[in-house]
Amino acid sequence: MVIGVLGAGTMGAGIAQLAAQNGHKVILVDKQEVQLKKAKDQLALILLKLIDKHKITSEKANEIQSAITYSTELSAFSSCGIIIEAILEQLDVKHSAFEQLEKVVSKECILASNTSSLSIASIGGALQKADRVLGIHFFNPAPLMPLVEVIPAVQTNVSFLEQAVSLMKSWDKTVVVCKDTPGFIVNRVARPFYGEALRIYEEGIADFATIDWAMTEIGGFKMGPFTLMDYIGNDVNYAVTTSIFEAFYYDPRFKPSFTQKRHSEAGFFGRKSGRGYFDYSEGAIIPTPVKDYELGQQIVDRILAMLINEAYDAVFMQVATAEAVDLAMTKGVNYPKGLIQWSKEIGTKEILSRLEKLFADYGEDRYRPNPLLRKEVLH
Numbered sequence: 001m002v003i004g005v006l007g008a009g010t011m012g013a014g015i016a017q018l019a020a021q022n023g024h025k026v027i028l029v030d031k032q033e034v035q036l037k038k039a040k041d042q043l044a045l046i047l048l049k050l051i052d053k054h055k056i057t058s059e060k061a062n063e064i065q066s067a068i069t070y071s072t073e074l075s076a077f078s079s080c081g082i083i084i085e086a087i088l089e090q091l092d093v094k095h096s097a098f099e100q101l102e103k104v105v106s107k108e109c110i111l112a113s114n115t116s117s118l119s120i121a122s123i124g125g126a127l128q129k130a131d132r133v134l135g136i137h138f139f140n141p142a143p144l145m146p147l148v149e150v151i152p153a154v155q156t157n158v159s160f161l162e163q164a165v166s167l168m169k170s171w172d173k174t175v176v177v178c179k180d181t182p183g184f185i186v187n188r189v190a191r192p193f194y195g196e197a198l199r200i201y202e203e204g205i206a207d208f209a210t211i212d213w214a215m216t217e218i219g220g221f222k223m224g225p226f227t228l229m230d231y232i233g234n235d236v237n238y239a240v241t242t243s244i245f246e247a248f249y250y251d252p253r254f255k256p257s258f259t260q261k262r263h264s265e266a267g268f269f270g271r272k273s274g275r276g277y278f279d280y281s282e283g284a285i286i287p288t289p290v291k292d293y294e295l296g297q298q299i300v301d302r303i304l305a306m307l308i309n310e311a312y313d314a315v316f317m318q319v320a321t322a323e324a325v326d327l328a329m330t331k332g333v334n335y336p337k338g339l340i341q342w343s344k345e346i347g348t349k350e351i352l353s354r355l356e357k358l359f360a361d362y363g364e365d366r367y368r369p370n371p372l373l374r375k376e377v378l379h
């Protein structure tokens with residue numbers, strides 16, 4: 001099958017590489033010639049590194065490179081069986097692209113979006129034949145991250161969904177199918193990792209370095225919340241949080257934080273701007289955490305209880321199965337354990353009592369325990 005990729009930025013370039021590595025002919029289209037050139041040059045560098053590391057032969061590298069055709073014209077997509085769109089995260093821009101795409105492809109061509117936060121149904125709304133629209137959400141970098149969330153919209157025909165799932169499996173991806181709801185699985189369930197860490201900081205319980213130390217050293221996470229937000233970019237992370245908060249009709253569970261807003265407003269985006277919660281300039285003093293294990297454990301217990309509550313909510317609201325939610329968090333964002341499994345190891349009763357205590361202490365709806373978690377405890 002010929003694979004079309006629209007948008008040759010960070011994600012599009014990665015998806016094109018992945019498809020070519022899996023033996024497909026790929027058409028990569030971007031409206032900017034300069035982006036296509038950048039994608040081509042970057043791929044050449046990546047392939048050289050892979051040859052150096054003996055991961056691929058130079059013949060395979062040549063095959064991958066010659067499998068990709070670069071174009072600025074949508075008409076280049078005419079022979080594709082699927083198009084994966086990875087352009088700007090803006091609904092009007094995606095609508096106009098999907099409208100144009102439909103004019104150049106066959107009726108059987110699947111039209112997929114790599115959107116992180118927009119509704120697939122709304123993207124499909126731009127199509128005449130919307131039963132072939134779906135979400136295929138990759139994680140960055142697409143060739144390396146094992147998880148793919150596949151999202152059927154209310155309009156999607158099941159046969160197109162099955163085709164997309166088997167295509168992703170043939171690329172050795174771990175596939176989770178989930179409902180077309182804000183943030184899908186990963187970007188929804190992960191919100192408290194950032195939000196509760198920010199809240200703990202705002203209450204003056206601990207500083208950034210101490211919270212990060214607790215979550216890595218005691219919690220076993222690969223990266224602390226503030227280091228991770230600095231990697232993602234505070235502007236990007238704040239925008240995702242805000243869009244999820246709005247999409248959930250302002251549910252206080254997803255309320256954005258002033259601290260992150262202020263950092264974003266100040267241009268403290270994180271690594272890319274040289275300063276975020278931490279200072280990345282040369283010679284900057286690295287803050288030392290307060291290595292108080294009792295305090296650290298309290299921080300981990302609180303953030304983890306909130307993450308687990310969110311995982312139960314995703315299962316409760318039928319976004320995905322418990323197995324899919326656990327797979328998504330371990331394969332998409334490298335959590336040390338699946339959250340549902342983790343809750344069983346700690347004891348669901350203990351998690352419920354942590355949440356009930358938070359709820360009683362603060363009286364805020366944000367801490368309400370999920371009904372499915374409550375049900376688990378009763379069983």
Ligand SMILES: NC(=O)c1ccc[n+]([C@@H]2O[C@H](COP(=O)([O-])OP(=O)(O)OC[C@H]3O[C@@H](n4cnc5c(N)ncnc54)[C@H](O)[C@@H]3O)[C@@H](O)[C@H]2O)c1
Pocket residue numbers: 006007008009010011012029030031032035085086087088089090093097114115116117137138139140
């Ligand atoms: N960056 C991530 O970590 C990540 C992860 C998962 C999903 N996503 C989603 O993937 C999509 C792309 O993100 P990105 O980070 O690769 O963006 P990016 O800014 O790196 O690349 C976007 C590319 O799209 C091109 N483009 C914009 N409008 C176009 C149009 N109308 N026609 C053709 N090309 C057009 C731009 O020239 C640019 O090359 C977004 O929907 C984003 O939410 C991003």
